[in-house]
Amino acid sequence: MEEQLPTTLTDRPKVLLVDDEESILSSLRRLLRGQPYDVLLATSGAQALEIMAQQPIDLVMSDARMPNMDGATLLAHIHQLYPTTTRILLTGYADLPTIIKAINDGQIHRYISKPWNDEELLLTLRQALEHHHSEHERRRLVQLTRQQNDQLKTLNSTLEKHVAARTSELQQTADMLDLAYEELKHSYVTGTEVFSLLANLRLPPAKQTNRQIIELVRVYCKLHGLDEGTSRDLTMAAALYNIGKLSWTDSMMITPSDMLHHIDRDRYREYPKQSESLLMTLDPMKDAARLILHHQERWDGSGFPDRLKGEAIPFGARLLKLAVDFIELQRGLILERQMNSDEALVYIRSYSGRLYDPELVEDFIQVCAAYLSDVTLADPSVKVLTTRDLAPGMILARNLNADNGMLLLNAGKVLNGPLVDKLIAFETMEGAKYSVFVKIPEEVEALLERETS
Template structure:
């Protein structure tokens, strides 16, 4: 069976039949009359070339002998002038000279013998036109792909320009937020720290926890050589562990969890899963969200939401529970009585193996000792300066936060004069005094 292609009236193939004998042309026209072709006829090469010049032709089938030019030469000319037109030689010659010439110079699709077999001739025409249709479609699709690729490149270039322009506009209008913005665009984790202020702002300053939990988790990560990805996930989890509490009433937000009853108790037990649900749609937050979900699980399996036990609790969740409980015990958010740091650590030790991973507790106590000692103050290469003592090129040893808890600058930030001026202006507007911890090289004064 030959290839089958369906043609519409508007794209019917045009077939040009060339033979010196009108009766041959008549027979061919009769044979092809039921095919979906538009038929043209010529009795000599000159008439055929005139027709070809006047309109597109899809297929030329020429006899070998014509009164003014042999069929092989005519098809060679068609190949040169109209390379996409299919060429077939119809010959009654027994010698191979013309056939070879038609193949070599005319690069014909095929040749047929006179007298022809009707089915063979119809099949040859159908196959050749189907082949031509497939080739044209291939070329059309290749061209379409090239055009689409070029359009895509132009769109990408245009999009990059628009994004750059929009980013520039945002930077110009950011005013008081540009200090934080420079850090935010470099780190998704930094963004979560700023966002964590939403939870803190719902609480009195004495009850705010997120910043201290973040710093405590970071101290653990540094002391244990935690890899960058895990460090980031733990920091984001510490920043947003209580985001699920935002729907609570103000009184419930500030109440010790042990004093909650009935419906409030159930809402409390659901906050970890609500925090996870809020963050799961953000791809970079998925691992951190999983840590948040399980940070209220207990080593003995009595925690929530999934009653995981022992090693089944993610390691990051075990650490986050230690940090959260250590800080919240001191803020009066777990028990009615606020503990000091020593009492909180005694409580954690007491419940090792019940609430907390017994293999992590002593490590955590050591980290808390480092955290409470404030290593930056004990470092001879760190100096404490006010904003008006700052100079260009100084490097922050510790992150700087505004009085309301908003992150202004990350540790490691290199100061420049415009940044110092903005800090002074911001300090004046807020009526605050900022203290900055600055790294200095040994033997070099920070004010020289």
């Protein structure tokens, strides 16, 4: 039977909270007091279904772990019986099978972990209800269009003026449908960004990456005029590229990938596919999920999961890998040592043609220069030299740090012979290899040219 929609949305939305712990329900009720919606409570899945049988519910937020009927099962029942009700899973466990079941069977709108952040939970509920309202309005407009089409069929073909008026109304309705659909697509982008912020709570602030990757991808899309669809898919992929890591232990989450061994390294290589499998059931996320699946492929074919090579790797996945590696190198999530932005770009440039698309690398460096104020590598007057290529009179373009993070020389320091010799000796003693960012005055460059001629 086709669902009958109300003509207006003047009634306050109704939110049903389901948790077998009275204390959790009490905390949520206090938090939601004064919000512009009515809150109902249920302590079990059976009680929740009884409430929904008696009155329409706009949004259900259920705990994942409950006796008799768990949250994923409850949300799956609600999806079958009341498909238009928005569904959110609330859990204190990083239980990947439960999350997958809730996404696949219950087609949940969001996933929130306990303990929650009050402001983020309120924001999530508000956006979920806005999404519900947008969906309701879209269905109402579709139903209205069907009704108008039925009426149009009954009109006499000779009533040309009447037909013209109806045609104009239909065009307006179609425009409204397009607007509603665009709003729906925008809500998906917003939703992925909110979810990425929640997922980042698993990491300490110094290790969080998603926000910076999203912003960097947006700068690239804007500077290169990428179309709206491509930009939207790249933004969603940047927000959720690491969702497959949520089931990892805390220690594995912060360990550099090059330091993982045995089972942990195998799990690391599986995370792009796990991320993709979590998102593929959501139609607006399918293209973004494909970019996530392949963002750890390498230009030379040595990557994972499918060992794609060269242009067989989707363009968006190649760009996403550059952005992910640039930020993760600075967070210490790839190598044991955290790099600054210029060092990360030197690393990326050194692997051009092996890990990265060589045609994208230099372009990406210019975008990073526009994105970050501390990137000196894009300045044509700055050179990157080894210690043995240094010469007196050169000027440090940025601080020089040892591998252990100790500051060796400040930016602006003018090099002399004894200082260069000390750097070479210290580098040899440490077994390190420094990349030194310098500016070369014209007189020094002329002297070097005379010595080599």
